[in-house]
Amino acid sequence: MSTFLGMPSLPVFGTGNLHATESFPKAARHELNNAQLRANLGHATHTIRDKRLKVVSELPDWEQLRDAGSAIKESVMARLPELLEQFEANFTARGGIIHWARDADEANRIVAGLIRDTGETEVVKVKSMATQEIGLNEYLEEQGIAAYETDLAELIVQLDHDKPSHILVPAIHKNRTEIRDIFLREMPGADPELTDEPAVLAMAARAHLRRKFLTAKVAVSGANFALADSGTLAVVESEGNGRMCLTLPETLITVMGVEKLLPTWQDLEVFMQLLPRSSTGERMNPYTSLWTGVTEGDGPQNVHLVLLDNGRSAALADEMGRSALHCIRCSACMNVCPVYERTGGHAYGSTYPGPIGAILSPLMTGIQAEENNSLPYASSLCGACYDACPVKINIPDILVHLRSVDVDSQRGKTKLPSQMDIGMKAASWALSSGKRLGLLEKGLPLGRLAAGPDRKITRLPGIAGGWTQSRDIPAPPAESFRSWWAKEHQKPDAEGMNKPSEDTGDQA
Amino acid sequence: MSAREDILGRIRSALRDSPEVPRIPRGYRATSGLDEAACIELLVDRLEDYKARVSVVGAAEVPALIAGLLAGAGSYVVPDGLDALWLAAVDSQPGNARRRTDSAAAPLTVAELDSVDAVVTGSAVAVAETGTIILDGSPDQGRRAISLVPDHHICVVDAKDIAGILPEALRRIDGTRPLTMISGPSATSDIELERVEGVHGPRRLDVIIVR
Numbered sequence: 001m002s003t004f005l006g007m008p009s010l011p012v013f014g015t016g017n018l019h020a021t022e023s024f025p026k027a028a029r030h031e032l033n034n035a036q037l038r039a040n041l042g043h044a045t046h047t048i049r050d051k052r053l054k055v056v057s058e059l060p061d062w063e064q065l066r067d068a069g070s071a072i073k074e075s076v077m078a079r080l081p082e083l084l085e086q087f088e089a090n091f092t093a094r095g096g097i098i099h100w101a102r103d104a105d106e107a108n109r110i111v112a113g114l115i116r117d118t119g120e121t122e123v124v125k126v127k128s129m130a131t132q133e134i135g136l137n138e139y140l141e142e143q144g145i146a147a148y149e150t151d152l153a154e155l156i157v158q159l160d161h162d163k164p165s166h167i168l169v170p171a172i173h174k175n176r177t178e179i180r181d182i183f184l185r186e187m188p189g190a191d192p193e194l195t196d197e198p199a200v201l202a203m204a205a206r207a208h209l210r211r212k213f214l215t216a217k218v219a220v221s222g223a224n225f226a227l228a229d230s231g232t233l234a235v236v237e238s239e240g241n242g243r244m245c246l247t248l249p250e251t252l253i254t255v256m257g258v259e260k261l262l263p264t265w266q267d268l269e270v271f272m273q274l275l276p277r278s279s280t281g282e283r284m285n286p287y288t289s290l291w292t293g294v295t296e297g298d299g300p301q302n303v304h305l306v307l308l309d310n311g312r313s314a315a316l317a318d319e320m321g322r323s324a325l326h327c328i329r330c331s332a333c334m335n336v337c338p339v340y341e342r343t344g345g346h347a348y349g350s351t352y353p354g355p356i357g358a359i360l361s362p363l364m365t366g367i368q369a370e371e372n373n374s375l376p377y378a379s380s381l382c383g384a385c386y387d388a389c390p391v392k393i394n395i396p397d398i399l400v401h402l403r404s405v406d407v408d409s410q411r412g413k414t415k416l417p418s419q420m421d422i423g424m425k426a427a428s429w430a431l432s433s434g435k436r437l438g439l440l441e442k443g444l445p446l447g448r449l450a451a452g453p454d455r456k457i458t459r460l461p462g463i464a465g466g467w468t469q470s471r472d473i474p475a476p477p478a479e480s481f482r483s484w485w486a487k488e489h490q491k492p493d494a495e496g497m498n499k500p501s502e503d504t505g506d507q508a
Numbered sequence: 509m510s511a512r513e514d515i516l517g518r519i520r521s522a523l524r525d526s527p528e529v530p531r532i533p534r535g536y537r538a539t540s541g542l543d544e545a546a547c548i549e550l551l552v553d554r555l556e557d558y559k560a561r562v563s564v565v566g567a568a569e570v571p572a573l574i575a576g577l578l579a580g581a582g583s584y585v586v587p588d589g590l591d592a593l594w595l596a597a598v599d600s601q602p603g604n605a606r607r608r609t610d611s612a613a614a615p616l617t618v619a620e621l622d623s624v625d626a627v628v629t630g631s632a633v634a635v636a637e638t639g640t641i642i643l644d645g646s647p648d649q650g651r652r653a654i655s656l657v658p659d660h661h662i663c664v665v666d667a668k669d670i671a672g673i674l675p676e677a678l679r680r681i682d683g684t685r686p687l688t689m690i691s692g693p694s695a696t697s698d699i700e701l702e703r704v705e706g707v708h709g710p711r712r713l714d715v716i717i718v719r
């Protein structure tokens with residue numbers, strides 16, 4: 001274990017596509033108007049959820065695998081500097097080249113530089129959250145380099161100049177007819193007779209990408225796992241586009257967050273059981289590729305890895321939030337989330353949507369960045385995400401923690417006490433003595449007046465207005481429970497029993 | 509300061525509370541306890557679930573089976589370490605598919621691989637419970653490109669190489685070799701979650717399990 005001796009530094013936050021530019025409630029309201037999105041999402045999340053439950057229940061040792069997965073990730077975080085150095089030494093010894101990137105911008109510049117060194121202006125890409133996070137495609141485009149997404153869903157989203165809405169099925173917000181129309185409009189040489197059968201559309205994508213795969217000289221990928229004790233990288237996929245990108249080009253550039261390490265080869269047996277079942281609800285995904293540096297005569301001979309911080313060290317500095325870095329991006333928490341199911345991924349703004357995004361994005365950017373402080377409130381704290389998470393990240397606890405971080409940061413910002421502060425002070429004064437409370441309760445009939453004849457209060461003043469935006473409050477009773485109780489209980493009868501009140505019938 | 513030092517410094521600073529390194533509870537199964545017959549049965553079931561076609565045969569039947577699967581193919585590729593006996597029947601078949609051999613000394617180009625119809629390889633290890641076959645680039649499996657570009661993969665699995673569960677299989681593998689884990693033909697569920705078999709990888713996977 002490493003002991004920290006230097007000067008503690010302030011957390012350095014991440015940049016790139018990690019921000020909600022609109023507050024979650026606002027963005028969600030917009031997304032909720034999209035009935036197609038909601039129907040598709042509902043169908044998708046429920047289908048994957050059911051498949052997941054079925055394959056998870058097949059394993060007698062699922063909970064033991066989760067326990068192991070959680071502990072392995074916790075030990076990775078505790079030993080991160082040492083494991084990074086070990087990985088670096090092994091990967092480098094086998095001919096790979098490591099680059100370190102402090103933030104999105106630095107990572108983008110490194111990747112563009114490596115591509116430029118090859119003389120190429122086109123690259124093929126495997127689906128990767130890290131490169132989405134840093135906005136690599138947009139950056140490369142500015143630099144005159146065309147990056148082709150090769151995962152079918154990513155291709156659909158890219159052709160439509162749209163953003164992914166789900167980390168596993170990024171085009172889930174589009175139906176087959178919309179996809180056919182996108183192909184006809186954006187795919188050069190698409191057959192005008194193209195039908196909207198998924199099999200036909202998949203074959204159109206195959207034909208479109210095949211020539212690119214066979215001629216590409218450079219590929220860019222992410223990685224699901226990196227094994228410190230051997231220097232091995234792993235990519236988990238379904239379509240074979242990953243294998244194409246990882247095998248055929250001469251140069252392979254992988255971008256990976258520093259938290260993706262696993263200590264040993266043995267740990268892979270845990271995560272390769274947890275990930276496919278949690279993610280697509282399959283016993284195993286169709287293809288997994290593993291490579292260790294360069295292998296002569298097999299695959300790319302120029303192998304690079306960009307190790308990305310971009311706010312991960314800041315997340316790690318938050319003792320209560322750091323376990324968010326255990327995430328293996330399976331998307332199980334999204335598929336069980338009642339909020340995500342209705343709003344979809346776009347409402348979260350960041351590359352990382354759903355319950356994990358609601359904690360990871362503000363941890364990486366800092367709670368005050370743009371509208372990210374609205375994300376920890378995008379949850380009913382029902383706990384379904386925690387139960388589904390293969391590495392047992394306690395998302396509800398971290399959500400509550402980040403809400404308090406948010407409240408604290410707001411307090412620091414305003415000089416004048418906020419309405420909430422005043423309200424809390426008033427409440428503590430009132431609740432500290434029965435007399436004071438009794439005095440206040442005398443005011444209840446006033447509330448009845450405010451409610452009017454329909455006995456509903458539809459708008460409260462000040463910050464309490466948020467509560468009444470989507471609900472009515474029933475008019476307060478004519479007297480408080482305390483005063484009713486006092487009246488009813490002051491004259492016990494001869495047997496020491498209370499006399500029944502007039503308007504509640506005797507149940508006996 | 510270099511980015512490397514900077515990042516490692518930030519991480520060390522983030523960990524200044526010296527979090528405890530937990531003991532890893534490995535209470536999950538390390539072995540399945542399945543015998544060879546049970547492993548074969550389970551592997552067949554799982555592969556068929558992925559829409560792969562599976563045959564379980566004795567060693568003597570392999571050449572005829574391969575010849576049958578290659579009927580109608582114009583050409584096929586094999587790694588140079590593949591058991592030549594397996595190919596005897598296809599090579600003597602009238603109108604046979606033309607054999608191309610890929611080796612380190614004379615590797616086929618990507619365009620050549622794209623022009624062959626099929627590939628025949630061996631395999632390193634298989635996992636019964638998950639229906640997974642692992643290739644590790646040994647001489648009977650060849651480099652990764654040859655089992656990727658042709659549209660039809662015929663893969664021979666020796667029954668003694670079938671492990672019950674993943675931990676057993678990974679223990680038999682050298683992680684530093686270029687590895688491909690294959691569980692059925694390539695597939696996508698990206699359009700309305702409807703599963704379509706066969707996208708970029710081989711669209712047809714035939715597995716021959718040799719008892």
Ligand code: SF4
Pocket residue numbers: 278326327328329330331332333334356385388389390391392393
């Ligand atoms: S937080 Fe857990 S459930 Fe959610 S994506 Fe990450 S690993 Fe999966």
